[in-house]
Amino acid sequence: MHWSDRIAQEIIRRRPDKEEYVCAAGISPSGSIHIGNFRDIATSYFVVKALRRQGKKARLLFSWDEFDRLRKIPVNVAKIARPEGERPWDEYIGYPYVDVPNPYDDGCPNYAKHFENEFEEAMERFGIHMDYRYQAEMNRSGKYAQYVIHALKKRGEIFDILDSFRTQSAQEGERENYYPVSIYCPHCGRDTTKILSLSDDCTVAEYECACGHKGTFDFTKDFNCKLAWKIDWPMRWMYEGVDFEPGGKDHASPGGSYDTSRVIAKKIFDFEAPIFQGYEFIGIKGATGKMSGSSGLNLTPDTLLKLYQPEMILWLYAKSEPTKAFDFCFDDGILRQYFEFDKQYNDFMEGKGDEFLNTVMANCLLETGEEDGRPVYRKIETVPMSLLVQLGSVVDFNVPMLETVFGKIGQPFTYEQFKDRLDRAKYWLEQCSPENVNRLRPYRNWEVYETLNEEEKKEIALLHDYIKNGGYDLDELNQELYAIPKKVMGELQDPKELKKIQGQFFKNVYRLLIDKEKGPRLYLFLYAIEPEKYVSLLDFSTPMTEEEKQSLIKEEPAPEETEKKQVPLGDPDPVEPIREEIDIEEFSRMDMRVCKVLKCTEIRKSHSCYKLTLFDGLKERVIVSSIKSYYTPEEMIGKKIIVIANLKPARFSGVTSEGMLLAATNNACGCQVIFVDDIVPEGTRIC
Known part of the structure; x- marks a missing residue:
């Protein structure tokens, strides 16, 4: 059951x-x-x-x-x-x-x-x-007003129930000063209020707020209040x-919460929980722990619907006991989940499911109507997701070409059948598994070819001639791929040795075509793609072209992102005269504080500025600084800097800047931010 x-x-x-x-x-x-x-x-x-x-x-x-x-x-x-x-x-x-x-x-x-x-x-x-x-x-x-007043009348009993679930003893006077309701302050809007007294009939309270506001609250007509969670x-x-x-x-x-609230439901509201x-x-997949709506991990149902069909998401929940954890997969585990779902769905539709499977499917499938007293479900086309991913990446998810490819491999799925999964397959491949995208090379891979021995080169030549001549079907191509190493090496007595040589042949073909050592099933891959698109990549009978020579020129490796950006050094700037004198009062108006850099991010369309999120000892603040040419984000995050905190906010590159960091700028050294030793607490004033 x-x-x-x-x-x-x-x-x-x-x-x-x-x-x-x-x-x-x-x-x-x-x-x-x-x-x-x-x-x-x-x-x-x-x-x-x-x-x-x-x-x-x-x-x-x-x-x-x-x-x-x-x-x-x-x-x-x-x-x-x-x-x-x-x-x-x-x-x-x-x-x-x-x-x-x-x-x-x-x-x-x-x-x-x-x-x-x-x-x-x-x-x-x-x-x-x-x-x-x-x-x-x-x-x-006001729908809950009478129950709020009821809870206030029962506040002593509620306190005793809450106290019975606590491990620490109540403090003296705590019970008398307990009120199970929070009032939202009409002055500041927050729930930072404290009830000072309550009328005998528990309908009127005197309160004060942390903002300094004091007032009277009539629970019979003032409703901007809320019971505490375990009472609410x-x-x-x-x-x-x-x-x-x-x-x-x-x-x-x-x-x-449930144990506590169950007792309150019975004893206070006379209701069986x-x-x-x-x-x-x-x-x-690969991560555990509670997901939080305020953590910034934007894993919403809408996001998952870009990867999973809605029935599959419900299926994952339905087939698991509530007390069992399970994972949503962003690696190739999602392909296994699609395979399992398709099998169970087809068993259900063919009447082969047991009681548990039938209930799981009845729970997760979307009902579109009713026929003879039984629900009618939205039809799901179980086009293999793994095949859609593999072939889709090869033809760049071009619909007519996909239909042609499916037809050529004996599985003539139409767009109407795979359209519900097409965008999901593409999204997963490009956003979650870009390393599995298969793209044919633009030129012959001479670098790999030159590493092959003579027997391996003969295998590639035989494959080229076979593909060029054409006239084969899918099964014949599959047989030929396994036969080519035998033709070159002769009949081998050791099956393990033959399997090893065949595996190396497959690996060499993948490397020459898509720069990988493995890919889609090779016979499907070669049969699905028009031979004209790749046969030339297997032909090394002609000399290297100029374009191929250029492609072999190695680019200088880019410097590590964590390396400090190079700044042209030159002669020092002329030393400027000292500015006019100011008195101590003028200086004291400038509020310079030590701040810690929490985040450092680029600003779209800005070539020189970073957006720095800082903690100034009191709160987070954002400043914009034109140090992008001199520091990487990694060099700034976690560092402590000096900021003019009371500078009037200004807007740069579409971001409001709440201050300015201190730095030394000179032609001899570029821009050098003034960093502060980590021992100095955030918020420390520079004076």
Whole structure:
């Protein structure tokens, strides 16, 4: 039995007479929603489908936790410069996501909506339809007001429950000063408030904010507040009547969020917590660990859809127990995954699948309708991805040529059959595995040819004549490739020795044609390509051409990128006179600080400037400096420099610069940045 069916049976057993079951999932739009978060949705989605297979009505409820506070700025957002005069990104820490500006010029009203739309559009491509809840609207409309007041009245009991799961004892007075709600300050917009007192009926609070603002908050009509996570979660279970919700292994750990919230749900909100399923996090091939929406790793469902068909992504989740980790592959493991998926899909469509396989496929395939009470699925053409990659790279993914090639090798796939995988094959090959791109050489490879012995040269000549004469079919070509070494070497008694010689022959052909020692199956490769395109590369009967001679001229190796860039030295500049005197007050207005270089990146279309991201002891800042001709990024990253920190911001090469580094510039030495010993802390003032 599939794991989703086991969970569905348990849901029904607990509440057998419920009219409609609710399976929930939820994510904070902290950044681009990553494929690791998608397991939250996939797990609930499969349980919904299992409930429906058992004749029950069920829906998938998805909560956008957009009313959560912004905790940190994702890497890809931090790179986006704020408009001139607008506050920097880090000043929005503590705001709810819906009140943070949209980083992108796409018409979305706020930060949260941009990432919500990005994800919801991807879900449509999976055929997954959800009942969305937007928690900012739910809170600010007052729908939760009575439950917020209820939690305030029960705050002592809530504290005791939370305290029972802690390893450290509560401090004196901590229970009396505990409030399970955060108020967003109307003055600064952040949740940096502290409740000072609460009325006897728990409806009015006096509070103060870290920004200095003080005020009164009436929970019966002021709704810009939010319950703490472990109270908010069970409150929403009760409000929505949730029957099932999964969560990551951090929530699932003993004494974790679910255990705590389950007790709060029962004792505070008189609701039996939903069935919970913990799940392992998803990795990528060669990497492990939790994916974070704010880490900068932009592995979104939309990104994966450039590599995998939507059914395959769902298939990977469906065939794995939630507690088992698995990888998405960016190496040639993806070709094995396509092969396995195709086999299971074909077995399913031909009625050869067992109960588990049939359930996996029913969970992952996209339904397009119904016929005789049974679902109709989107048809998938199982054109071998490995073959599409191999042959596609040879003909540069030209569609008519691909159709011709497939026909010539006895597998006459048409564009209509392979179009859904064509762009994915090309994307994987060019973006993830460029070393596997096969390109015919423009000229004969004399350098390799001269290293061959006489027998090996005879083998190449025989192959050339055979290809030139033509008149063979695919099987005959395959037989000839293995026969050519026998013709040159004679019948060998040792099969291992023959296999070794044949392998070397194949390797020599690959090197002469595509500059590699291996490639696509040689007989397919030679049969698929028009002989006129490569037969000349096997003909060494004529002298070397001028073009071939030029191609053999070795270019001087480029200097290592990490080497310091050479600066023309010349006579020192004339020493300029000392400028007019200033007093100490004028000097003290200049704020020079020690800053550490965190990043050093090139600026598009700028020939001389780098964009430096620095830490000045208080926050990150960006400066633009014209040192590109003198330093590589690697020479700058991690170094400490001196920056004029209170210089009025200016815009250079499309980037706003918040300061200027100190450097000595002279014709005798070029530009030499003034570096500071690493022992000096960031933020130290130069005086």
